[in-house]
Amino acid sequence: MYDRRSFIGASAAGALALALSPRMAFAKADTDKRFVFIIQRGAADGLGIVAPVGDPAFVGARGDLAADFATAAKLDSMFALHPELSVLGGLYTKKQALFAHAVASPYRDRSHFDGQNVLESGGTSAYQVKDGWLNRLLGVLPPTEAKAIAVSATVPLALRGPHDVSSYAPSGLPQASDDLMQRVTMLYQGDSQLHALWSEAMNTRQLTSDLAGGGGANAAATGALAARLLAPADGARIAMIETGGWDTHTQQRQRLAGQLKGLDAMIAALQTGLGPLWNDTMVLVATEFGRTVAVNGTGGTDHGTGTAAMLIGGGVRGGRVLADWPGLSPAALFEARDLKPTLQLDAFIGGAVAGHFGVDPARTMAALFPESKRVAAVRGLV
Amino acid sequence: MTKASIALNRFGLGARGDQPVPTDPLGWLTGQFAKYDPVPDVIASAPTSAGVSAELADYFRQQRALRAQQGAKPAAPPAAAAVAMPGAAPAGLQMGAQPVQPRTPVPGAVPPPGKDDAMRQARQFAQRTGRGDYAGAVGARATNALVTETPFVERLVHFWANHFAVSADKLEVIGLSGTLEFEAIRPHVLGSFRDMLLAVEQHPAMLLYLDQAVSVGPTSPLGLKIAARGNRKVGLNENLAREILELHTLGVRTGYTQADVTEFARAMTGWTVAGIGRGPGSAAAGTDGLPGDFVFAAPLHEPGDRMIMGKRYPAGGVEQARAVLFDVAIAPATATHIATKLARHFAGDTPPPAMVERLQTAFLTSGGDLPTLYRALIASPEAWVEQPVKFKTPWEWTISSMRALNVKVADPQVIVGLLNQLGQPTWKPGQPIGFDDIAGSWAGPDAVLRRVEAAERFAARAGNIDARALAPKLLPGSVSPATQTALANCESPAQAVALLLVAPEFMRR
Numbered sequence: 001m002y003d004r005r006s007f008i009g010a011s012a013a014g015a016l017a018l019a020l021s022p023r024m025a026f027a028k029a030d031t032d033k034r035f036v037f038i039i040q041r042g043a044a045d046g047l048g049i050v051a052p053v054g055d056p057a058f059v060g061a062r063g064d065l066a067a068d069f070a071t072a073a074k075l076d077s078m079f080a081l082h083p084e085l086s087v088l089g090g091l092y093t094k095k096q097a098l099f100a101h102a103v104a105s106p107y108r109d110r111s112h113f114d115g116q117n118v119l120e121s122g123g124t125s126a127y128q129v130k131d132g133w134l135n136r137l138l139g140v141l142p143p144t145e146a147k148a149i150a151v152s153a154t155v156p157l158a159l160r161g162p163h164d165v166s167s168y169a170p171s172g173l174p175q176a177s178d179d180l181m182q183r184v185t186m187l188y189q190g191d192s193q194l195h196a197l198w199s200e201a202m203n204t205r206q207l208t209s210d211l212a213g214g215g216g217a218n219a220a221a222t223g224a225l226a227a228r229l230l231a232p233a234d235g236a237r238i239a240m241i242e243t244g245g246w247d248t249h250t251q252q253r254q255r256l257a258g259q260l261k262g263l264d265a266m267i268a269a270l271q272t273g274l275g276p277l278w279n280d281t282m283v284l285v286a287t288e289f290g291r292t293v294a295v296n297g298t299g300g301t302d303h304g305t306g307t308a309a310m311l312i313g314g315g316v317r318g319g320r321v322l323a324d325w326p327g328l329s330p331a332a333l334f335e336a337r338d339l340k341p342t343l344q345l346d347a348f349i350g351g352a353v354a355g356h357f358g359v360d361p362a363r364t365m366a367a368l369f370p371e372s373k374r375v376a377a378v379r380g381l382v
Numbered sequence: 383m384t385k386a387s388i389a390l391n392r393f394g395l396g397a398r399g400d401q402p403v404p405t406d407p408l409g410w411l412t413g414q415f416a417k418y419d420p421v422p423d424v425i426a427s428a429p430t431s432a433g434v435s436a437e438l439a440d441y442f443r444q445q446r447a448l449r450a451q452q453g454a455k456p457a458a459p460p461a462a463a464a465v466a467m468p469g470a471a472p473a474g475l476q477m478g479a480q481p482v483q484p485r486t487p488v489p490g491a492v493p494p495p496g497k498d499d500a501m502r503q504a505r506q507f508a509q510r511t512g513r514g515d516y517a518g519a520v521g522a523r524a525t526n527a528l529v530t531e532t533p534f535v536e537r538l539v540h541f542w543a544n545h546f547a548v549s550a551d552k553l554e555v556i557g558l559s560g561t562l563e564f565e566a567i568r569p570h571v572l573g574s575f576r577d578m579l580l581a582v583e584q585h586p587a588m589l590l591y592l593d594q595a596v597s598v599g600p601t602s603p604l605g606l607k608i609a610a611r612g613n614r615k616v617g618l619n620e621n622l623a624r625e626i627l628e629l630h631t632l633g634v635r636t637g638y639t640q641a642d643v644t645e646f647a648r649a650m651t652g653w654t655v656a657g658i659g660r661g662p663g664s665a666a667a668g669t670d671g672l673p674g675d676f677v678f679a680a681p682l683h684e685p686g687d688r689m690i691m692g693k694r695y696p697a698g699g700v701e702q703a704r705a706v707l708f709d710v711a712i713a714p715a716t717a718t719h720i721a722t723k724l725a726r727h728f729a730g731d732t733p734p735p736a737m738v739e740r741l742q743t744a745f746l747t748s749g750g751d752l753p754t755l756y757r758a759l760i761a762s763p764e765a766w767v768e769q770p771v772k773f774k775t776p777w778e779w780t781i782s783s784m785r786a787l788n789v790k791v792a793d794p795q796v797i798v799g800l801l802n803q804l805g806q807p808t809w810k811p812g813q814p815i816g817f818d819d820i821a822g823s824w825a826g827p828d829a830v831l832r833r834v835e836a837a838e839r840f841a842a843r844a845g846n847i848d849a850r851a852l853a854p855k856l857l858p859g860s861v862s863p864a865t866q867t868a869l870a871n872c873e874s875p876a877q878a879v880a881l882l883l884v885a886p887e888f889m890r891r
Binding site: 179180181183184187188191193194197198199200201 | 773821825826827828829830831834838862864865868871872873877880881884885886889
């Protein structure tokens with residue numbers, strides 16, 4: 001009765017069926033490809049990371065937060081990269097980094113927890129799909145290589161599902177009760193009061209492990225650890241790294257700079273640690289939603305909608321910003337406050353993964369984002 | 383929730399895993415009135431106010447001796463500072479009539495080292511002693527709650543102890559806080575409200591907590607003597623008189639005026655504690671009785687008739703304030719106040735008006751007879767609605783969890799620490815209004831997270847318990863299918879126990 005496998009199998013029966021039937025058709029020859037998903041928990045501000053400095057409304061809307069970009073290197077005629085992202089800027093120049101903008105998952109409300117649930121499960125609404133798209137991606141790989149690891153104490157939802165996944169946390173993080181936490185999350189889903197309280201508690205917990213710690217040294221150590229786990233021939237092919245600290249309601253200018261310094265150091269450590277494997281590596285950086293266009297009263301921004309995502313790695317067709325730019329004029333905003341999404345994050349992820357692993361984009365979309373019917377994967381990312 | 387589950391959880395303290403589910407829920411509740419033991423063994427062996435007061439009296443005596451040795455009068459009486467307890471929020475209340483001792487010495491004002499050391503050691507010893515008494519009392523309360531045969535009556539004891547709240551913040555009250563419940567609440571929980579009220583207001587913990595012991599009538603013999611010397615300001619302290627009217631009886635904004643409070647405070651002068659009082663009245667109070675005894679110190683009492691809420695209370699001694707207490711004990715506003723709080727405790731955060739009215743009537747027609755009130759409570763359909771109506775407080779959740787796992791003895795230090803962690807340090811609400819009795823005060827994100835963490839610790843020590851079999855004993859007929867499935871799918875028996883303790887139906891009652 002106390003059998004975790006049967007539990008997961010039962011709860012994920014629908015998704016499992018989807019993943020199983022096409023698996024043989026998917027199965028590729030052995031691959032050296034590595035894929036890393038860095039999740040930005042807390043709603044990272046795309047406008048403050050890849051800034052649309054060419055938009056005439058940008059400086060007016062962003063006030064102080066625009067100041068960081070006054071001397072920043074421009075990516076193209078519209079966008080500039082935050083100056084703390086120097087390694088990423090170098091990769092962009094080498095055409096190994098691609099930024100997507102005005103991107104959003106199908107989720108349109110502004111709860112971190114629900115938004116992350118959609119981002120990780122690959123559903124179109126929260127709690128609709130019970131396991132994660134990254135776990136379902138394992139069904140795409142040859143069974144001998146379908147190895148994934150969470151570089152964190154928790155196995156996050158994106159990696160949970162029918163396929164076994166390991167986790168490895170840097171020492172010092174509590175590990176004991178993660179599974180209980182997950183079960184409590186499930187159990188409270190039907191209870192509006194407890195669900196809301198628990199969501200907030202979990203957010204706080206995640207947001208405490210921010211990237212800025214140690215001036216980026218902690219983030220670099222995590223990146224190096226992930227590289228060590230991915231580099232061996234019999235190591236993991238897929239890794240997920242959780243980052244927090246993106247919920248910049250106050251003092252965004254200083255906090256986001258610290259976060260980005262950490263992210264930059266993490267990417268650098270991954271690249272260094274993977275060595276020649278970097279050419280076969282793709283790193284996806286994505287968050288649950290963006291932040292308001294306007295600055296709030298405390299030097300920060302509040303929960304928004306459209307944001308930016310990143311693809312980094314040797315195989316990425318980088319050196320460009322992919323955006324159907326909606327503009328920042330008041331009339332152009334989503335619900336008169338947020339960057340309007342013009343690119344679907346699931347289509348972007350589906351296209352990136354399919355291209356990276358060389359599998360059929362339509363089938364990849366069906367396996368990873370089963371609820372996103374008739375959404376075509378973005379082509380040409382790799 | 384079924385009737386049995388409501389009786390066990392909403393009225394009781396939660397089912398014990400090793401006891402049968404009551405077949406007659408209403409009879410199980412009313413039957414407890416005859417079985418209730420005001421002094422079970424574990425309470426009998428807990429610290430008493432006499433014992434704690436004797437320790438405090440020793441301490442004060444030692445301090446006086448040390449001060450006398452040094453000759454000069456200290457700038458500030460020591461030991462007036464509140465004592466912080468481990469893991470607890472900073473103390474919020476200071477003794478009103480005493481200057482506050484700075485925690486760090488003021489540079490340049492360092493007293494001679496020998497005296498300073500001795501006094502500090504004495505104070506530290508007194509603090510340790512007080513904390514030991516406190517922990518012993520909390521342990522006794524919890525252990526009794528775990529094994530009691532009359533959990534409904536015990537819940538009412540806890541209810542009244544919170545209604546008549548003291549807070550274990552300052553030195554004199556830390557060790558005494560639990561003794562108020564044991565000595566003033568327990569004996570009267572099945573008696574009359576009037577008797578309970580009198581016992582509480584004459585208990586040393588209350589007299590010290592709300593500063594009654596330092597209140598001096600301005601034209602009392604002692605007040606006149608001090609005024610004639612002209613060098614010290616003494617007088618009324620209205621704290622207890624006000625809180626009696628506002629919190630213990632009539633309720634806030636029920637028509638009494640500031641003049642009524644002041645008059646009542648005058649009537650109360652002279653009510654004090656033997657042996658451990660401080661301020662100018664302590665000598666007058668300490669002349670007879672053992673430390674901690676209630677005494678009426680005539681030299682402190684303000685002479686004359688008193689006019690309170692339109693009624694004249696003729697001059698007299700202890701009887702004057704007692705007459706006021708007896709009148710407010712059965713006043714309609716008091717009945718409404720008590721009825722509202724009881725209804726809130728058993729029928730939900732927003733008390734149903736019809737039920738409040740019913741309880742109020744029971745209170746008034748019986749003259750505040752508490753069993754009559756409880757019977758009206760049990761007979762109220764609003765207390766038996768099937769949906770859970772209350773989010774458990776940390777105390778309720780902890781006790782119900784330990785009962786569920788058949789724990790029979792609460793380790794004092796562990797239970798004190800746990801309740802601090804969960805946010806409800808026993809007898810330490812920080813204010814005389816007591817702990818809130820609404821979900822908004824307890825259902826917070828961090829609070830829920832801490833319960834999950836505590837549940838895992840409980841479960842790790844629970845031994846071999848099958849949560850799937852336990853759930854229907856704890857919540858007969860009231861376990862949701864979602865919870866049943868979640869328990870059945872757990873990866874280990876201990877995990878299932880932890881999950882049961884934080885299941886939605888166990889977090890509420």
